[in-house]
Amino acid sequence: MKFKVFTFISVLLVTSLMVAACAPATAPAPAQKAAEKPAEEKVTITWYVRSQPNEQPWEQNIVIPEFEKLHPNIKINLVIVNWDEFDTKMNAMFAAGEGPDIWSHWGPSGFADYRIRGLIQDLTPFIERDNFDLSDFIPEVLDLYKVEGKIYGLPLLTGASYIFYNKKLFDEAGVPYPPADWDDETWTWDKFVETAQKLTKDVDDPTKAIWGLHFGIWPNDAWAWMFGKDLYPPEAYQTGFADTAYLDSPEAIQAFQARADLTWKYKVAPSPAAEQALAAGGDPFLTGRVAMKPIGVWGWWVFKGAEEQFPFGCAALPKGAPNAKAVIFTDPWMLSATSKHPNEAWEFLKYLVSAEAQRAYMQAVGAPPVRKSLLPEFFKLYPSMTPEEAETCFLGGVRHGAESPNHLLVRFDQINNVVSAALDPVFLGEKTAAEVLPQAQQDLVKTLQQIKAEYQK
DSSP: OOOOOOOOOGGGSSOSHHHHHHSOTTSOOHHHHHHSOOOSSOEEEEEEEEOOTTTHHIIIIIIHHHHHHHOTTEEEEEEEEOGGGHHHHHHHHHHTTOOOSEEOSOSSSOHHHHHHTTOBOOOHHHHHHTTOOOTTBOHHHHHTTEETTEEOOEEEEEEOOEEEEEHHHHHHHTOOOOOSOTTOTTOBHHHHHHHHHHHOBOTTOTTTOBEEEOOBOOSTHHHHHHTTOOSSOTTHHHHSOOSOOOTTSHHHHHHHHHHHHHHHTSOOSOOHHHHHHHHTTSOTTTTTOEEEEEEOTTHHHHSTTGGGTSOEEEEOOOBSSTTOOEEEEEEEEEEBTTOSOHHHHHHHHHHHTSHHHHHHHHHHHOOOOSBGGGHHHHTTSOTTSOHHHHHHHHHHHHHTEEEOHHHHSTTHHHHHHHHHHHHHHHHTTSSOHHHHHHHHHHHHHHHHHHHHHHHHO
16 A cells, blocks of 8 residues: 655645645745744643544643643644534634634535645754654655645544444344455455344344445445446546546446435445434444444554444455455644744744643543554553454554545545435445436536646636
8 A cells, every 4th residue: 555645746836825824935934943043931832623522521631730840831622623614714813814723624624625725834944943753753644745745744643444243233143344454355345244134134124124234434435446447537636636536437326326326225234313323322433333343544443442342353344356445534734824823823833742642632532543653552542452353453544554535635525515415325235336427527627627727726
């Protein structure tokens, strides 16, 4: 697996009014900023984060008190925002000249959006000035934020997409566990469907139903990737823009129809109506009503503690094609290109990615670290898995994956809306993928070209 990196195209930076308002046209060059002497007076750094109840104790009770104790001249202003308000509020802050100093890509936009809009700072001068040691970071993950030799972010967490499964339900059905080994060629799509069929029972009785699987994979690209097909050409993940797409390719049609068939043909996943009944009791996996849950890296911390109810394991995603791959999600800390206190913001960013802070984050949240030295501790966090099982599953997914398109394509939220709207009738069992995707392909290409044209004006 090779991670994708961007090719920076500077002429795309200043286009829309918002971009013009946010671009660092008048800001000193990063190299100049890095050379400035840190201010002696007390300054305030705005830390802009998503609303995640499991992260807030780490943010409020660990990071801020510890950092401010070590740096009495720096006060951290924590701003917590819901996902659907993340970009809107941040853009308004930048437009008002009060943009956050440190944040990650937790809104509808991703790293590519922020970089091409000129919102984030090249960290290379800071790293070189301080001889900041990067050797402990997983190198492929660190490379995600390098563009033409410049580093625009340092990672907080990473991980692929996996299947988490309820070992108790497998044992009761007498079904072998799915493999943690991503190189196990027997774990095919057909085997996945067969396994789900053996585990599904009592689906006509909402009070007793056990489903073979419950959907948790995101984005839609993940299904196509399991069948070995990218929806966009390779250069799109480097430049942030695409001129065409492959939504109507035979592989994509096969993948999305296979996903729909899990519900309507094989009846191993709940329909929307059954979904409502299932969700009424709480998270279907945590309530023991689902045998397998394909889900992104967040499954590690969402399901942490589920062992109190039942033992669970981690397995590879099934292969719909030999060149199948998984979606990886890597969250970086980024420093604003318009920060009024870049040196102090850099001090805070360094602390956030320190081994001390990452260990505290891993222990508090259950999220996988990006420092190699911490991985052995992470693999011991889940009592119903052996450390070897956790390591095999976690690292195999990273090795067989690629970074999520929502981080690498500009305006992915707009792109994904077009794809999702096209797939709705397929996933609702109203039409086949072959019926809707040719027209959807035309709509998607039109959207992609419009986005690119807007940034090239």
